Amino acid sequence: xxxxxxxVARRLLCSLQxxxxxxxxxxxxxxxxxxxxxAAVTAADTIYYVxxxxxxxxxxxxxxxxxxxxxxxxxxxGLDDGSATFPSGTPVAETKFKCILDPIDGTRGVMYDKRSxxxxxxxxxxxxxxxxxxxxxxxxxxxFPTAKQGFxxxxxxxxxxxxxAETLDLSRRTRRRWTPRPSRxxxxxHGFASIARFFPEGKALLGTVEEALWRELGVLGKNGGQLVxxxxxxxxxxQLFELIAGHDRMLGDLRPPAxxxxxxxxxxxxxxxxxxxxxxxxxxxxxxxEAPDGRPLRSPLDTTTPVAWMGYANxxxxxxxxxxxxxxxxxxx
Numbered sequence: 001x002x003x004x005x006x007x008v009a010r011r012l013l014c015s016l017q018x019x020x021x022x023x024x025x026x027x028x029x030x031x032x033x034x035x036x037x038x039a040a041v042t043a044a045d046t047i048y049y050v051x052x053x054x055x056x057x058x059x060x061x062x063x064x065x066x067x068x069x070x071x072x073x074x075x076x077x078g079l080d081d082g083s084a085t086f087p088s089g090t091p092v093a094e095t096k097f098k099c100i101l102d103p104i105d106g107t108r109g110v111m112y113d114k115r116s117x118x119x120x121x122x123x124x125x126x127x128x129x130x131x132x133x134x135x136x137x138x139x140x141x142x143x144f145p146t147a148k149q150g151f152x153x154x155x156x157x158x159x160x161x162x163x164x165a166e167t168l169d170l171s172r173r174t175r176r177r178w179t180p181r182p183s184r185x186x187x188x189x190h191g192f193a194s195i196a197r198f199f200p201e202g203k204a205l206l207g208t209v210e211e212a213l214w215r216e217l218g219v220l221g222k223n224g225g226q227l228v229x230x231x232x233x234x235x236x237x238x239q240l241f242e243l244i245a246g247h248d249r250m251l252g253d254l255r256p257p258a259x260x261x262x263x264x265x266x267x268x269x270x271x272x273x274x275x276x277x278x279x280x281x282x283x284x285x286x287x288x289x290e291a292p293d294g295r296p297l298r299s300p301l302d303t304t305t306p307v308a309w310m311g312y313a314n315x316x317x318x319x320x321x322x323x324x325x326x327x328x329x330x331x332x333x
Contacts, residue, residue, distance in 0.1 A: 001125075001137065006158045008067075009123055009138045013099075014156050016061055017119040017142035020103055021152060023057040024144050025170070054103040062086045071095040073126060075301050076103065076274065082303045098131045099123050100301045102274040106235025110144055116152075117144040118237030122277035124301065133273055133297045133307075139280040141237050145170070155180065155244060157284040163244070180244045180285040183313040187320075188219055192242070193250035194230040199269055202258040209254060209332050216324045236275035240311060244285045249313045250321065254292060256306040257333040270306035273299045279309070287311060288318040293326060 001009065055078050063086060066072055071090045075083045075098060085095055099121060104110065106117030119142045124135035140156035155165045166175045185191055195213075197206040214220040219228055231248065233239050242248040255270045279289040279297060289311045291297055299305045310325065312318040 003161075006138060006161070010140065010156050010158055010164070012065070012067075013121045013123060013138060013140035014142070014154060015065065016058070016101075017121065017140055017154065019061050020054050020057060020119050021142050021144050024054055024104070028147060058101070058103060059084065063088060070097055072097040072099050072123075075100040075303065077303050092126075092128070095126050097123055098126050098301055100136075100274050100277045102237070102277065104144060105237040105275055106144075106233075108234050109238075110146065113146050113148075115233065115235075116146060116149070116238065118142065118235055118241065119144060120237045120274065120278045122280065122301075129300060131301050133276065133279065133299050133301065135301075136277060136280050139278045141241065141278045141281060143241075153241070155241070155281050155285075157281040159280060159284070161284070163281055163285045165244075181246045182243055182282075182285055182287050183246050183249045185249055185313070186316050188214075188217070188249055188317070189227045190229075192229045192231050192248040194228075194232065194248075194252075196232065196239075196251070196253040196255060196271075198232060198234045201264050201269060202255060202262055205258050205262060205332065206254060209258070209328055212328050212332070213321070213325060216328065217320070236271050237278055240276075240278055240282045240287075240289070243287045243289075243311050243313050244282050246313070249317055250311065252292065252310040254308055254329070254333075256308040257292070257329065259306075261333050271309065272303060273301050273305055273307060274303060276307050276309055277301070279311075282311060287313055288315055290318070292329060294318075294322045 066086045068087050071094055073083050073085050073092050073095045085092060102120040104117045105120050109115035110117035122136035122139040124131050137159045142154040143152040145152045150170055152168050152170060155163055157163045163180050165178050165180050168175050195206055195210040197203045239251045253271045282289045292308050292310050297309060299307045
């Protein structure tokens with residue numbers, strides 16, 4: 001894609017997400033009491049009523065707005081076989097791009113109006129089943145705020161061209177640009193950092209691994225062990241935003257290897273490629289997002305593959321943690 005085409009693609013993803021956010025905010029006013037109802041259970045996740053509300057809006061938007069000269073495969077939960085093509089009926093083999101989308105990442109928090117969810121999307125040149133996270137060249141993420149919020153953030157990026165960050169005033173419909181500033185801290189003392197353990201399954205093992213990590217990093221025991229703060233944000237996109245915005249110094253998700261060790265099915269309880277498809281934005285902001293062993297994320301753009309990942313606010317923190325984490329994972333997993 002040319003630089004001009006990449007800019008158009010970024011604007012398209014942002015426009016799509018604006019449409020999804022506004023659709024959900026409008027629907028919440030009418031159906032808030034239904035948001036937490038279970039609509040379906042798939043191989044990838046539990047689908048709640050709030051998840052279903054955005055599907056029609058997304059398909060209609062692609063039919064009306066996606067350039068016909070750029071045939072695309074849309075990968076998203078809730079679609080037959082996990083994908084659809086636009087213009088409608090285009091054979092996958094004839095599409096030029098693959099767009100992976102999570103309409104609501106953080107459903108469990110926002111359906112109870114506890115915390116914002118995020119709309120996530122990544123766009124990659126079509127390589128069929130070989131298309132993977134590292135192929136994404138444009139990404140965007142947009143906040144679906146709680147009912148009492150008057151503002152919502154949106155961040156987007158083109159590979160090699162930095163991040164565009166804006167805050168929307170929901171009542172005035174005006175936008176304000178801001179600059180992401182991930183933490184430059186060289187250690188974790190008096191900062192937020194944590195390993196995901198959202199569900200009862202595997203919580204003890206994951207907690208043990210994290211405790212061992214802090215012990216080997218020399219943090220545990222100082223000041224009664226109160227030097228690192230934990231925040232379990234049940235949204236991978238939300239976690240990435242916390243790194244991008246400078247709120248957290250390290251976040252990671254080791255559920256796939258933990259569940260494998262414990263003999264649990266990881267299919268419906270883990271991060272999937274659509275949850276981590278905006279890692280490009282974090283990297284463009286200066287963060288490090290990688291596999292737990294330090295390798296690049298290479299998962300296919302589908303709706304079922306479990307993804308383990310680690311995110312660091314800056315390269316110094318990544319270099320500090322990476323060898324220690326490898327030793328600990330070899331010990332426990």
